Every structure is written in structure tokens, then in C-alpha cells.
Amino acid sequence: MRLKNGEVVLHWPLAGPVVVTAGWFYSDGSAHCANDYRAAVGTPVYAAEDGVVDQLQYWDGTTKTGMQSYGTMLRLCHAAYKGGVLQTRYAHLQEVCVAKGARVKEGQLLGYSGQSGNCYGAHLHFEVCWRGQRCNPLCWLDGAFTAADGRVKLWGSSEEHSVAREAAGEGEVPGAAGGAAGLQICTVGPMSAGDAMRFMELAAELAVCYTSRYSEEGENGR
Ligand SMILES: [Zn+2]
Incomplete structure (x- = not known):
């Protein structure tokens, strides 16, 4: 997501709490230039921000060199940041559930x-x-992660740090991208429109800070 000051806070590609098993450098000091996160086979992977699938590759099942070293992999192209192309890549996947060229929303399941x-x-x-x-x-990314152990080299330089979220303003969802703000999501439904209205009134009465209705007839009508 883009903050009001134009900075980017990416959505964690895994549901938290995320455990970093390899940082910018591998534990032996060699360059990794990426992150590895602990994830069992079959763990859902989510889009870091709104974007378009601009690269999609399936593993051939044997090759471990070149681009095939990524295995099954997809890349998203996001809105430009400071005039430069911003992309995120997700590799060693088991399964992909979006097509090349597809537009995805931040937090959407990719595979x-x-x-x-x-x-x-x-x-x-x-x-x-x-x-x-x-x-x-x-x-x-925000600071909602832990390192697997003390050998994980998280940062490339002493100036590097995770990006801070700004406080949510009126009408915004605090911590909506799943970060340190402690978002709790409560999904209720399906229910009739009348019940939904009553639920929203109750939520307002209880000062639940944000409620929304999601209608099947809406954008999910595909
Ligand atoms: Zn890696």
C-alpha cells in the first residue's frame, strides 16, 4: 500500500507471524539479495501490493539452474515508486492460481x-x-517478523530497517495490510441484507472501528 507520504509498505506475502530463515545475506555471508520465509508446502502466498502478473514460470520438475532455479515462480509489477518500476517475486511455489497478465489486489491469494x-x-x-x-x-515491509535464529543476516547495511506504518486516518482500516497494528478480522455471514445492516449498527454501537459489507452481486459476480 502507498502511504500518504508516498512511501510503500508491502503486505507480507505469508500470513503472520513470518519467520525469516534467510535474509539479505545467507548465514555464510554470501549474497542472497532476497528473503526466505518459513513456509510448509501448501502455505497460501499473498500479493504484496496491487499489481499485474508480469512474469509466470512453471518448473519443469528437474532443472535447478538458470531461471528454472526459481522453480514455479511469479512476479508482480506494481505502481511505479519514485518513477521506477517496482516488482515483487515469489518463488519455489507448488501451485499458482493467477494467470499471466492478471490484475491482483494487495493481499489476494496468488498460489x-x-x-x-x-x-x-x-x-x-x-x-x-x-x-x-x-x-x-x-x-x-513492517516489523512483524522474527528471525529463525541468530545466524540470519536480516539487513544489508546498518541504515536498513523495516518501514513504519503511519497511524490510520479517518475512514482507513488500521493495520489493514496485516501488520503490527494488531488487526483482527471478524467475518460474519452469509446473512440477509437486513441482518447485515443490524450487525453493522451493533458494530457501530460497540465502537468496532471498521465494518464493511461485501456483496455477492458486486464485483464477485464473475
Ligand atoms: Zn531464497
Whole structure:
């Protein structure tokens, strides 16, 4: 999502709490230029921001070099940031459930994590690419993560840190992108329109800060 000041806070590609198993550098100090997150085979993977699937690759089942080292992989192209192309990549997937060229919304299910390609075990490999250069994903995400152990090298330099969310303004959903603000989601339904209105009135009475109605006849009518 874009903050009012134009900064980007990406949505975590996994439901939290996220455990980082490899940071910007591998624990032996060699360059990784990405993040690895703990994820069993079949873990849902979500879009980091609104975007378009601009690259989609399926693993051939054997090759572990070149682009096939990513295994089954997709990349999203997001709105430009400071005039530069911003992309996120999700690799070693087991399954993809969006097509190339598809428009996706932040937090939308993209597929399921796996261990395809050149993979030492099941995990999600996540890259952020800005202006054609890979950047440390943790600098584009909030602080809602832990490191698997003390050997994980999270940051590329001493100046790097996770991006802070600004306080939610009127009409915004606090922590809606699943971050440190402690969002709790309560889904109720299906119910009649009349019951939905009564529920929203009750929520307002209880000072639940944000409620919304999602209508089947609406954008889900495809
Ligand atoms: Zn990796």
C-alpha cells in the first residue's frame, strides 16, 4: 500500500507471524539479495501490493539452474515508486492460481508455497526489485517478523530497517495490510441484507472501528 507520504509498505506475502530463515545475506555471508520465509508446502502466498502478473514460470520438475532455479515462480509489477518500476517475486511455489497478465489486489491469494526449483527445503523465496535492482524486502515491509535464529543476516547495511506504518486516518482500516497494528478480522455471514445492516449498527454501537459489507452481486459476480 502507498502511504500518504508516498512511501510503500508491502503486505507480507505469508500470513503472520513470518519467520525469516534467510535474509539479505545467507548465514555464510554470501549474497542472497532476497528473503526466505518459513513456509510448509501448501502455505497460501499473498500479493504484496496491487499489481499485474508480469512474469509466470512453471518448473519443469528437474532443472535447478538458470531461471528454472526459481522453480514455479511469479512476479508482480506494481505502481511505479519514485518513477521506477517496482516488482515483487515469489518463488519455489507448488501451485499458482493467477494467470499471466492478471490484475491482483494487495493481499489476494496468488498460489501456494512449495519446494520447486533449486530449493533446500520448503520455503517461500521473496524478492523486491526496484528500478531493475533487487532490494532488501525487509526495508519494504513492517516489523512483524522474527528471525529463525541468530545466524540470519536480516539487513544489508546498518541504515536498513523495516518501514513504519503511519497511524490510520479517518475512514482507513488500521493495520489493514496485516501488520503490527494488531488487526483482527471478524467475518460474519452469509446473512440477509437486513441482518447485515443490524450487525453493522451493533458494530457501530460497540465502537468496532471498521465494518464493511461485501456483496455477492458486486464485483464477485464473475
Ligand atoms: Zn531464497
